[in-house]
Amino acid sequence: MTGRTAVRQDGLQDRVRAAVFEVRDPEIDVTLVDLGVLQEIEVTEEAVRVVLAPTRTACPGRTAMADGIRRAVAAVLPDAEVVIDWRPGGWRADLVSEQGLDTLRGCGYGVTGHGVVLGIRRCPYCGSGRVESTGRFGGSVCKTPFHCRACGSAFDELGTADDIG
Incomplete structure (x- = not known):
């Protein structure tokens, strides 16, 4: 230009x-x-x-x-x-704004690095730390599926290949 x-x-x-x-x-x-x-x-x-x-x-x-x-x-x-x-590879979870985090939580999504308190991943629905991974990839490769054992909700967490584990 x-x-x-x-x-x-x-x-x-x-x-x-x-x-x-x-x-x-x-x-x-x-x-x-x-x-x-x-x-x-x-x-x-x-x-x-x-x-x-x-x-x-x-x-x-x-x-x-x-x-x-x-x-x-x-x-x-x-x-x-x-x-x-x-810009492939340019997205990072820390680029999500506070408004974005609130919106994502409201839709039942976690974001890698956010919602983790003292090293414990939290459910975006109830806040419980009783969550477990249910697979490596969710509905798309940027999402990892989790299940909350406290409230029974399933949720995905957004992150990069390096973030998700």
Whole structure:
């Protein structure tokens, strides 16, 4: 996007950012910003460049995420070129915002490194530490399934291959 015209100071950049910031993950009802997947956005009058770091390199939601970004940009800046740059391996659990953590907990998801107190993994439903892993991968490779022995709930925990254990 070198040599592109800078965005006018009429709020266009803010409107594009606001629209893109509302794009949600296709699998979990949380924004890409709050999930830590949306990492950068650059807006000019001719183009919008977005850097996304999926939770996994082979994330099946990549196409849906990119389509959501393109639709959001087109709603504000219809003629802009949209460039999606993927940053494989760039997502980490600590990038999830506090709002994202609250949303994920409300949907019954844990996030690696969050909800662990004194080295004990906690159930996002009841807070009990009586949880056990029920497999290496859940509904997708970024999720590990767990079962709470206290309340009987099943839940997934999001994390990278290095995080999940």
